[in-house]
Amino acid sequence: DIVLTQSPDFLSVTPKEKVTITCRASESIGGTLHWYQQKPGQSPKLLIKYASQSFSGVPSRFSGSGSATHFTLTIDSLEAEDAATYYCHQSTEFPQTFGQGTKVEIK
Amino acid sequence: EVQLLESGGGLVQPGGSLRLACAGSGFDFSISAMNWVRQAPGKGLDWVSTISGSGGSTYYADSVKGRFTISRDNSKNTVFLQMSSLRTEDTGVYYCAQAPRVVSPCDYWGQGALVTVSS
Numbered sequence: 411d412i413v414l415t416q417s418p419d420f421l422s423v424t425p426k427e428k429v430t431i432t433c434r435a436s437e438s439i440g441g442t443l444h445w446y447q448q449k450p451g452q453s454p455k456l457l458i459k460y461a462s463q464s465f466s467g468v469p470s471r472f473s474g475s476g477s478a479t480h481f482t483l484t485i486d487s488l489e490a491e492d493a494a495t496y497y498c499h500q501s502t503e504f505p506q507t508f509g510q511g512t513k514v515e516i517k
Numbered sequence: 518e519v520q521l522l523e524s525g526g527g528l529v530q531p532g533g534s535l536r537l538a539c540a541g542s543g544f545d546f547s548i549s550a551m552n553w554v555r556q557a558p559g560k561g562l563d564w565v566s567t568i569s570g571s572g573g574s575t576y577y578a579d580s581v582k583g584r585f586t587i588s589r590d591n592s593k594n595t596v597f598l599q600m601s602s603l604r605t606e607d608t609g610v611y612y613c614a615q616a617p618r619v620v621s622p623c624d625y626w627g628q629g630a631l632v633t634v635s636s
Contacts, residue, residue: 444622446562453612453626454554454562465624497562501620504576506552506564 412436414498416509424517429485431512433498438478442502445474445483448511449494457496458483490516519543519625521613526630529603537598537630539613544625546594547571550616552623553587553598555632557609565611568596569619576619581607603634 413436423429433443441461446454456465458474461481471486485492493516498509525537539551553565566587567576575587586599596613611630614623 442620446623448562453628454614454623455626456622456624459622459624465622495561499562499622501616501622503620504567505578506567506620508554508562508564511561 414509439502521627523630547591551596
């Protein structure tokens with residue numbers, strides 16, 4: 411199985427700061443890496459698909475980059491509403507797998 | 518507007534069975550792959566199963582293979598997850614999620630159905 415490891419596990423950030431979350435895959439997955447946001451008590455929402463493509467309606471402060479085994483999610487100028495847990499997900503092969511999540515807290 | 522509405526969750530004893538349903542609207546259901554992803558209390562996301570648009574291809578996590586069955590009724594825009602021989606570790610919120618293809622991101626997610634396996 412492909413293991414996705416996110417870092418860090420937790421971030422405490424002030425508004426307007428830039429946030430970078432990393433996802434590393436245990437083997438190359440090309441560009442089939444996706445990012446989701448899950449706010450407390452809500453279902454996940456797709457932010458970025460195929461490493462760098464923004465999903466419809468997602469604010470432009472969210473961006474993704476990377477390929478093969480190293481991927482990043484960047485939030486430029488964090489807003490209070492961005493407090494959430496972020497997950498990466500690979501759909502290269504079955505079983506599909508998710509990273510363990512990165513919780514972003516607003517200071 | 519895409520909507521996914523899960524139903525069928527509840528409390529069941531270990532070894533019991535439960536069937537979840539997810540009704541979709543606002544998209545072309547019959548060509549969309551459908552996924553079930555679960556989340557144990559306070560834990561991360563865990564992929565469970567995927568079915569192709571036609572229903573001809575199905576995929577399962579090893580942890581549920583032989584116990585869970587995914588199926589769909591395209592005439593009713595509904596996907597199902599039949600869960601048998603349930604274990605306490607199957608407890609969690611079960612989300613259905615729509616995807617354009619079998620191997621693609623989950624574009625839209627339902628609100629989730631809570632399954633509690635406990636004696």
